[in-house]
Amino acid sequence: EADIYQTPRYLVIGTGKKITLECSQTMGHDKMYWYQQDPGMELHLIHYSYGVNSTEKGDLSSESTVSRIRTEHFPLTLESARPSHTSQYLCASRRGNGGNSPLHFGNGTRLTVT
C-alpha cells in the first residue's frame, strides 16, 4: 500500500536537460527525505526537510536541489543532467521528531542520463 508516490518510475534523458523528480505523500508527515541508491552501495541521504520551507543537504554532496512549499510535496530538481547522475532516487517520509519512527518509502525513480 503506497502512501508515498514518486513519478516518473523510469526516466531516460540526454545530458544537459533539466529534470524534476516528483514525490508526494498523503500521510501528513512533516519529515521528508531523498536518498540516492546505487547497486552494492548503501543508500545515501542527499536532501531532507523538517517541514514547509525547510530544506537541508544530506551526507552525500549532490548537484540537485529540492523545495518544500507544501507539506505533501517534495520535488527534486537537476538543472543540468549529467551521466554521473544516473542512479535510483528514493523519496521517503516519516512522522514526528523521534528517531524511532520508521521511514516510509516510495517506489523510486530510476534515472538514466545518456
Added chain:
Amino acid sequence: AQSVTQLGSHVSVSEGALVLLRCNYSSSVPPYLFWYVQYPNQGLQLLLKYTSAATLVKGINGFEAEFKKSETSFHLTKPSAHMSDAAEYFCAVSDMSGANNLFFGTGTRLTVIP
C-alpha cells in the same frame, strides 16, 4: 557517528533452511535499529525495528531480530526460508542527534534456492 556494517553482500539459502543476515552497528549511545526489505523495482519496506524495549523483535513475514549490546549486533533471522523471501535486505541505524536521520548498510541480497 552512527553506522552499520552488513557482513555478506550475497547470501544463498535453500528453501526451508534458516535465514541469517548479519548487521553490526556502531553507536556511542543506545541506538534505534531497523531492518528493511527491498523487492525488485520497489522502494524499501519496513520489516522490524528495535527501540530499546524487548531485545528480541518480531517483524513481518516471520522475520525476527535480536539486539545484542555486548556484540553490537542486530542480526535478522527467519527459521524457514520461502521463495518469496528473495530480495535485498538493509539494516539501518538512527542518528541520535537532532536530525534523527537513518544511516543504511550496503545491503545483503538473499537468494532462495528451490
